[in-house]
Structures are given as structure tokens and as C-alpha cells.
Amino acid sequence: MSRVAAIVVAAGAGKRFGQMKQFVYLKGKPVLEWTLEKFQAHEEVGSIVLVLPDEEDRKHYQMRYGKIIDVVRGGEKRQDSVWQGFRLLDQATTELVLVHDGARPLVDGRLISRIIAETRAAGAAIPVVPFEDTAKEVREGLVVRTVDRRGLFRVQTPQGFLYPVLQKALDAARRDRFYGTDEAMLVERAGLPVRAVEGDPRNIKITTPLDLKVAEALLDA
DSSP: OOOEEEEEEOOOOOTTTTSOGGGSEETTEEHHHHHHHHHHHOTTOOEEEEEESOSTTHHHHHHHOTTEEEEEEOOSSHHHHHHHHHTTSOGGGOSEEEEEETTOTTOOHHHHHHHHHHHHHHSEEEEEEEOOSOEEEEETTEEEEEEOGGGOEEEOSOEEEEHHHHHHHHHHHHHHTOOOSSHHHHHHHTTOOOEEEEOOTTOOOOOSHHHHHHHHHHHHO
């Protein structure tokens, strides 16, 4: 059995969307199920831990997706939810951990493979896409400066980490009561390298109703 585990984080309240976006229907099935299908089908992923707002639907998901080894209730913040999922993994049987947003239903199997390969090589890897718009730093409604976008990238998931790398980063953050914007930030904070990997422009996150329309169009393309 593969020693690659995926933590699929789907515990958000969906405040910007207006409802829990992970359960909204996309082309006939919930966004989350599109996501789970991608990891269930990937030959290198051996197990999945699913993090939800509650555990009521545990049997439903475990019956539909055989790689799900556990379903756990999420925490107050996303980082807490990742920790809830991570603590269920056993280092003896887990080499590498992928952390993925449940609301990114268009993740491609080839991207998952690239992240796994680069994580094995570097210890941590994240998918990025170039920042194409002009970037401005704004304070109190006024433009402070134009930021050089040549070194700026938008970060996606799945983010990949060797088990001890993610363990060290999460433990340090919990000890210091530090919250980052993503797991890679915690790894950077721990002084460990993170490899940037070519992402996929189609791998969008469903955050607003407009994103759902975009995802529908991409599936029809």
C-alpha cells in the first residue's frame, strides 16, 4: 500500500460564499465529491483523512471512497483542522502528506503526481501559478507603491510534505500559538525549504458563487 496520505480539509463555514461551499452542487454532485474522486483515483495516494464540520456523514464517505481511513471534525481555524487530520496519521505507515482544500474540485492527477515527486526530492513542495495582474500595496485606501510581480505567485493545493517536515512545522506553530496562511508558511517558519512547482490555472478554489460558474465552464470546456 502506498505511504502517501492526503488530508482533505472541508470544514469551512463558507462565509464568503453564503453557505458551505464544499457541499454545493457542481454539475450534478457536491464540490467535495469531485475533489475526493481525484484522490481516490490517484494510484500513488494510499489513504485519505477527511476533515468536515461534523462527523455525521462518516459512513457515507467511507462507503463511497475506500481510501478514507478516518473522518474527523475540524477545528476553529483551517490550521486547527489540518492538525486534527494530521494527528490521525501514523508515521510508521506514512511517508508523505498531501494537504488539499476540499473546495478545489478541479485538481488534476498530473499535478498531484508532480507534487509527490518534488516533495520526495525536497521535503516540501507547493503548486504555484504566476501572478499576472499588476500588484499594488494599499494602505488606508491609498496606493503606497507598485509591487514587482515578477517574483509573485499565487499558491494552490495540494501542498506536499514529508511526514517529519510537517510534524515539525505544526508542532512549532502549536507551541508558539502561531497561525499561518497555509502549511508551507509554517514550514518556512521552521527554517525548512519549500520547493515551488508549476501549478494549474484550472485548479481554482470555490470561494464565491462566481467561482462555481467558472468551474462549470471549465468542466464544459
